[in-house]
Structure formats: C-alpha cells, structure tokens
Amino acid sequence: xxxxxxxxxxxxxxxxxxxxxxxxxxxxxxxxxxxxxxxxxxxxxxxxxxxxxxxxxxxxxxxxxxxxxxxxxxxxxxxxxxxxxxxxxxxxxxxxxxxxxxxxxxxxxxxxxxxxxxxxxxxxxxxxxxxxxxxxxxxxxxxxxxxxxxxxxxxxxxxxxxxxxxxxxxxxxxxxxxxxxxxxxxxxxxxxxxxxxxxxxxxxxxxxxxxxxxxxxxxxxxxxxxxxxxxxxxxxxxxxxxxxxxxxxxxxxxxxxxxxxxxxxxxxxxxxxxxxxxxxxxxxxxxxxxxxxxxxxxxxxxxxxxxxxxxxxxxxxxxxxxxxxxxxxxxxxxxxxxxxxxxxxxxxxxxxxxxxxxxxxxxxxxxxxxxxxxxxxxxxxxxxxxxxxxxxxxxxxxxxxxxxxxxxxxxxxxxxxxxxxxxxxxxxxxxxxxxxxxxxxxxxxxxxxxxxxxxxxxxxxxxxxxxxxxxxxxxxxxxxxxxxxxxxxxxxxxxxxxxxxxxx
Amino acid sequence: xxxxxxxxxxxxxxxxxxxxxxxxxxxxxxxxxxxxxxxxxxxxxxxxxxxxxxxxxxxxxxxxxxxxxxxxxxxxxxxxxxxxxxxxxxxxxxxxxxxxxxxxxxxxxxxxxxxxxxxxxxxxxxxxxxxxxxxxxxxxxxxxxxxxxxxxxxxxxxxxxxxxxxxxxxxxxxxxxxxxxxxxxxxxxxxxxxxxxxxxxxxx
Numbered sequence: 001x002x003x004x005x006x007x008x009x010x011x012x013x014x015x016x017x018x019x020x021x022x023x024x025x026x027x028x029x030x031x032x033x034x035x036x037x038x039x040x041x042x043x044x045x046x047x048x049x050x051x052x053x054x055x056x057x058x059x060x061x062x063x064x065x066x067x068x069x070x071x072x073x074x075x076x077x078x079x080x081x082x083x084x085x086x087x088x089x090x091x092x093x094x095x096x097x098x099x100x101x102x103x104x105x106x107x108x109x110x111x112x113x114x115x116x117x118x119x120x121x122x123x124x125x126x127x128x129x130x131x132x133x134x135x136x137x138x139x140x141x142x143x144x145x146x147x148x149x150x151x152x153x154x155x156x157x158x159x160x161x162x163x164x165x166x167x168x169x170x171x172x173x174x175x176x177x178x179x180x181x182x183x184x185x186x187x188x189x190x191x192x193x194x195x196x197x198x199x200x201x202x203x204x205x206x207x208x209x210x211x212x213x214x215x216x217x218x219x220x221x222x223x224x225x226x227x228x229x230x231x232x233x234x235x236x237x238x239x240x241x242x243x244x245x246x247x248x249x250x251x252x253x254x255x256x257x258x259x260x261x262x263x264x265x266x267x268x269x270x271x272x273x274x275x276x277x278x279x280x281x282x283x284x285x286x287x288x289x290x291x292x293x294x295x296x297x298x299x300x301x302x303x304x305x306x307x308x309x310x311x312x313x314x315x316x317x318x319x320x321x322x323x324x325x326x327x328x329x330x331x332x333x334x335x336x337x338x339x340x341x342x343x344x345x346x347x348x349x350x351x352x353x354x355x356x357x358x359x360x361x362x363x364x365x366x367x368x369x370x371x372x373x374x375x376x377x378x379x380x381x382x383x384x385x386x387x388x389x390x391x392x393x394x395x396x397x398x399x400x401x402x403x404x405x406x407x408x409x410x411x412x413x414x415x416x417x418x419x420x421x422x423x424x425x426x427x428x429x430x431x432x433x434x435x436x437x438x439x440x441x442x443x444x445x446x447x448x449x450x451x452x453x454x455x456x457x458x459x460x461x462x463x464x465x466x467x468x469x470x471x472x473x474x475x476x477x478x479x480x481x482x483x484x485x486x487x488x489x490x491x492x493x494x495x496x497x498x499x500x501x502x503x504x
Numbered sequence: 505x506x507x508x509x510x511x512x513x514x515x516x517x518x519x520x521x522x523x524x525x526x527x528x529x530x531x532x533x534x535x536x537x538x539x540x541x542x543x544x545x546x547x548x549x550x551x552x553x554x555x556x557x558x559x560x561x562x563x564x565x566x567x568x569x570x571x572x573x574x575x576x577x578x579x580x581x582x583x584x585x586x587x588x589x590x591x592x593x594x595x596x597x598x599x600x601x602x603x604x605x606x607x608x609x610x611x612x613x614x615x616x617x618x619x620x621x622x623x624x625x626x627x628x629x630x631x632x633x634x635x636x637x638x639x640x641x642x643x644x645x646x647x648x649x650x651x652x653x654x655x656x657x658x659x660x661x662x663x664x665x666x667x668x669x670x671x672x673x674x675x676x677x678x679x680x681x682x683x684x685x686x687x688x689x690x691x692x693x694x695x696x697x698x699x700x701x702x703x704x705x706x707x708x
Contacts, residue, residue: 244524246525247524250525266557267557268557270556271551271552271554272548272549272552272556272560273549273551275557276544276547276548277548280539280543283536283539283540284537284540286536287532287533287536290529290532294526294529
C-alpha cells in the first residue's frame with residue numbers, strides 16, 4: 001500500500017479532473033480549513049465539559065465557563081462549525097467531480113462559507129454570553145441563525161447550480177443522498193427556528209417540534225450526508241458499482257418518509273398519539289435499514305468483476321478490501337460500521353419499554369455520539385483526507401500523521417461510546433430496580449457512572465489530539481499550496497518581464 | 505494511494521443493472537404499516553389532547569382520573585389540604601392533642617352554614633376554645649387569606665366537610681360564599697377568637 005492520502009498518481013480523467021479540483025479550491029479551503037479549526041475548538045470545550053462531570057469545581061469561577069454554556073458551545077461548534085461546512089464542501093466537490101463540471105461561482109460559495117462561519121462565531125459567542133435559545137442542538141441565538149441562513153443560501157444555491165450544470169447528465173445514488181441532505185437541513189432548521197424562536201409555539205408543541213428537529217438533524221440529515229459520502233467512496237474510490245441502485249433509492253425515500261417522524265420518546269409528557277406515531281415510525285424504519293444492508297453487504301463482499309473485454313485481472317480483492325486499503329477509505333468504512341450499529345440500536349430503542357429503560361441515562365448520549373462522531377465525523381474526515389490534497393494539488397505535509405489521526409479517532413470515540421453505553425445500561429438497571437431498592441437516589445445512581453465518565457474524558461483527549469493533527473496538516477497544506485501558487489505566479493510574471501526586456 | 509483505485513470506473517463505465525426492490529420487502533413494509541395502524545388504534549388515544557402516557561385512550565383516563573362537577577372541588581381540596589393544613593391538623597384530620605384541634609367529626613366543621621369556618625381559614629384563630637369537649641388555645645392558626653384563593657378555600661373546606669372517612673357530613677362550600685365573606689372582613693388584621701365567632705351568625 002502506498003503512503004496514505006498520497007496523490008502521486010491522479011490522472012483521474014485527464015485534464016478535466018484537475019481543472020475541476022482547481023475550481024473547488026477556494027470554497028473548499030474556506031469550508032474545510034475553518035471547519036478544522038472549529039473542530040479543534042469544539043473538542044477543547046468538549047473536554048472541559050467532560051471533565052466537569054467528574055470534577056465539578058474545574059473552571060467553575062467564570063459564568064461563561066459553566067457546563068450549561070461550555071457543552072452547548074462545544075456541540076454547536078461541532079455541528080455547525082465542523083459537520084455542516086465539511087459536508088457542504090464535500091457535497092460541492094462530489095457534485096463537481098461526478099458531474100464532470102467545475103464549481104459554479106466558486107467565489108460566491110467561498111463568500112457563503114465565510115458568512116456561515118461568521119454566523120457560527122456570532123452564535124458561539126452568543127452561547128458563551130448566555131444568549132442560548134435553550135433548545136439542544138440549535139442553541140445558537142437568532143442573530144446567528146440569520147447569518148447562517150444567508151451563508152447556507154449562497155453555498156446551497158451554487159452547489160445546486162453545479163449539480164444542474166453537470167456534463168454527465170445521470171444522477172447516481174451518491175448524488176441523490178447528498179441532494180436530499182442539502183435540502184433537508186435548511187427545511188428542518190428554518191422550520192424549527194421559526195416555530196421555536198421567532199414565533200414560539202406554546203406548550204407541549206414546543207417540546208414536540210424540538211424533538212422532531214433533533215431527530216431529523218442528528219439522525220436523518222446526518223445519515224443522508226454520511227451515506228452520500230460512503231456511496232461516493234464505494235462507487236468512485238473503490239470503483240465498485242452498487243449491487244442494487246434502485247433499492248438504495250428506495251432506502252432513501254423510505255427513510256425520508258419514516259425516520260423523519262421518529263425521535264419523540266415513548267413516555268414523553270405530550271398527548272399520547274404523538275409518541276405513538278413516533279414509535280411506529282421508528283419500528284417501520286427497519287425497512288430502509290434492511291434495504292441499505294441489502295445494497296451495502298453484497299456490494300462490499302463482491303470480489304472484482306472479471307473484466308469484460310479480456311483485460312487482465314489485477315487482483316481479486318473484495319470491495320471492502322479495496323475500500324479499506326487507504327486511510328480515507330478506512331475512515332469511511334469505520335463510519336459505515338458505526339452507522340449500521342447505531343441504526344440497529346436505534347431500532348431496538350424504538351420499542352417503548354426499551355426506550356423507557358434507557359431514557360435519562362448516558363446510554364442515549366453514547367448512541368448520539370455513535371451517530372454524530374463515529375459515523376458522521378469519521379466519514380467526513382475520510383472525505384477531507386481524500387479531497388484536500390487533490391484540491392491543493394499536492395500531498396499532505398505529514399502523510400503518516402493521517403494514519404495516526406485515524407487511530408486516535410477510532411480509539412478515542414470507542415473510549416467514549418463503549419464506557420458511556422455500559423455506564424448508561426448500569427444506570428438504567430439501577431433506575432429500574434428503584435422499586436425494590438428505595439435507598440437508591442437519583443444522585444447515588446448518577447454517581448455510579450463516574451468511572452465511566454473518567455474513561456470518556458481520556459477518549460476526549462485522544463479526539464482532541466487527532467483534531468489538532470488534522471488542523472495542523474490541513475492548514476499547512478493550504479499554506480504550502482498558496483505559497484506554491486504565489487511563487488508560480490511570481491515566476492511567470494518575472495519571466496514575462498524578462499522576455500519583454502530581451503525583445504527590444 | 506493505490507493508483508488503480510483512482511482509475512476506477514466512473515458511473516458511465518458501469519453496466520446498467522436491472523435490479524429492483526424485492527417484493528417481500530414491500531410486503532414487509534405494508535405489514536408493518538398495518539401493525540402500526542392497529543398499534544395506533546390501541547395506544548394512540550385517537551389524537552385526543554387529553555390522553556397522555558401511560559393512558560392509552562379517553563376511557564382509561566376517565567377511569568383512573570375521575571373528575572368533573574363538585575367532585576373536582578373535593579379533589580382540589582384534597583391537594584390544598586395536603587399542602588397547607590396537614591402540618592397542624594394531620595393527614596387523618598385528628599389534629600394533635602392539646603395543640604391542634606381535630607377536624608374529624610368536629611362540631612365546628614359540621615355546622616350547616618360555613619360562615620364561621622370561612623372566617624377561621626381567612627383570618628386565622630387564636631385564644632381558648634372547645635372542640636369535641638377538649639380545651640385548646642395553646643397554639644394559633646395562621647390566616648390564609650393572602651395565600652389561598654376563594655376557589656382553594658372553598659375546595660379545602662368542601663374536602664374537610666364532606667370527608668366521609670373522617671365522619672364529616674356537611675354541605676359543600678362555594679367560591680362565591682368565600683368571596684362574600686372575604687369582602688366583609690377585608691379590613692381585619694387580627695385572627696378571630698372563639699367567642700367572637702360564636703357571636704356571628706354562621707350564615708353570614
């Protein structure tokens with residue numbers, strides 16, 4: 001295997017792919033570069049929040065460093081600072097690459113990225129200042145949401161135009177999923193903003209809308225965007241056609257139809273028909289899951305297709321081997337595994353008794369981390385590690401560090417998800433035995449999870465290290481690329497002047 | 505990265521496939537949706553805004569949470585009593601010997617007209633008095649006019665007067681009756697004494 005992320009041989013489609021990559025350079029540098037910084041910042045504050053759980057006096061003097069602000073700030077930085085821009089940048093590049101067309105209006109997309117990041121900055125400062133909306137996963141205040149809206153509009157519109165102008169007219173599964181994600185986020189975010197912040201709904205409707213938004217964002221949107229990247233890697237990096245494309249599209253539509261209704265806990269204090277519908281939707285979501293498994297498993301297990309025109313067979317590796325033979329592919333493959341596990345667990349948790357068992361415990365948090373980090377973040381890391389060197393036109397400054405980041409990320413997230421899931425189940429079983437053990441107070445039970453929380457803090461440290469490595473590698477890459485281009489521009493300018501001097 | 509990966513076939517080089525969605529998956533989906541409809545019929549309370557978990561339909565809610573009419577006032581009274589009176593008169597309404605007189609079977613409580621009772625709760629009570637043949641007067645009952653509404657006072661007195669477990673049986677008290685008395689004694693700052701109450705007609 002060659003050095004991870006190396007781009008030595010990139011004659012993808014001759015001149016075209018280089019030109020396409022170059023057209024994406026400015027927007028992707030803005031989107032990916034700042035995203036990497038937000039990610040590092042997010043894990044710093046995430047670590048602080050995690051430490052506060054077992055050492056409550058840690059950094060408790062200043063109001064802005066209290067848990068109630070640090071945690072939402074860290075989560076917002078992750079979701080809005082990292083995940084969304086990274087997914088948007090990836091979508092743009094994939095649309096351009098598959099469509100064999102350059103990015104439409106790179107400048108406006110980059111401007112949109114800048115505006116979006118300004119919105120995130122305003123939002124995060126707002127959260128630290130205590131202006132949070134109070135709704136989890138959308139804490140950033142209204143003024144930030146306005147900036148986010150216009151930023152997204154600029155990016156989204158020109159990404160759509162890029163898709164529209166594609167020279168290869170076919171729409172594949174990858175594009176379907178990414179397109180759905182591109183539409184789903186603005187629809188749920190603006191609806192939730194309007195109904196919760198601008199013209200707040202009254203009473204139980206508020207909680208219902210908020211649950212709806214959270215599930216649609218952290219489960220559905222995250223699934224669409226992440227799967228889009230997974231499909232791109234399978235089809236265009238590992239180079240394997242999907243086993244059954246119509247089935248994948250069927251999975252897309254059924255998840256839009258059913259998963260979008262999930263997320264309201266079974267015992268929620270709202271009129272019973274709402275959680276009941278949510279439970280039903282959760283159970284029926286087994287259909288898209290089966291469909292996806294039926295697409296992915298045979299596709300990944302199949303060995304190389306024998307060449308039709310008698311060309312020589314170079315290897316007999318399965319698509320899974322091909323996918324996992326590079327570090328970016330391995331990141332995406334790990335993400336895919338996490339996705340499937342998370343979905344199965346979510347299905348089981350849709351059963352009301354199970355839902356009631358694990359509610360209010362660390363288990364639900366572990367599950368959401370499995371989805372948001374182990375699946376989405378790892379997948380997006382894979383995309384960034386694949387795309388950035390191509391767009392920059394040079395290899396990673398420290399290719400070995402890419403592999404190191406892979407291990408830090410995988411071990412780090414495992415140290416968060418596994419202990420917290422175990423601790424959560426322990427917590428849940430203690431809550432369930434309260435009837436026979438009345439001496440078990442909520443606080444005693446919560447204290448029982450402290451060891452698990454300490455382990456998860458170690459996981460946070462590993463993730464933080466990984467994020468610093470990613471940011472360092474990416475920013476250095478961008479700086480080198482900029483320097484090389486400046487030098488080249490200078491050279492050609494000088495050469496022109498010289499020829500001009502020689503001529504007369 | 506392996507160069508062969510990057511030279512992978514693009515979409516146009518892939519063979520078109522004739523795969524479709526398997527029929528059994530659609531059948532499974534339809535079956536699950538049918539189950540969903542049945543489940544909703546059983547658990548969903550048919551969109552009634554009054555049915556909350558753990559109840560599954562309106563009948564269950566009515567069966568477990570009876571309400572409506574005067575019964576409501578009684579139930580409200582139970583909770584008011586549990587929050588405000590129980591500390592002194594005890595949950596069983598028997599009070600504490602020598603300190604807090606009993607409400608159970610008390611001749612004061614069972615007076616046909618509630619005028620005196622309303623005054624006791626609104627303005628409080630102090631000084632020596634006799635209840636069921638026992639002398640009291642060591643402690644003072646605090647006024648509740650500032651913290652309880654007419655509705656709540658009517659409710660708690662209805663609860664006390666109609667509490668069959670305590671052997672009480674007297675007509676309910678209405679919020680209007682409380683409001684009328686509240687107006688009459690609006691200027692009063694001192695708790696009543698037993699002789700003073702006895703000088704007032706209970707109907708007033």
